[in-house]
Amino acid sequence: MAEFKISLAAARVNAGLTQSDVAQILKVGKQTIVSWEKGKSEPKMSQSRQLSELYNMPLDNIFLPEKSN
DSSP: HHHHHHHHHHHHHTTOHHHHHHHHHHOOOOHHHHHTTTTTTOOOHHHHHHHHHHTTHHHHEEEOOOOOO
16 A cells, blocks of 8 residues: 555645545545545545645655555
8 A cells, every 4th residue: 555645634634625525526435535544545546646636736745655674
């Protein structure tokens, strides 16, 4: 699972949006947004691009590749 450079929740709040707002825009359930923000699941690439545009933030600032130990 990808590690977040900044939290999706922080990016959303900085964009002035609620979880319900994002869910409605992306046409997913609010629980899906909650799951992404808690790191329990990940958005699909197309959804990640939408988040990037919605939050006005490059994908690289949101997602980082997994660290290998």
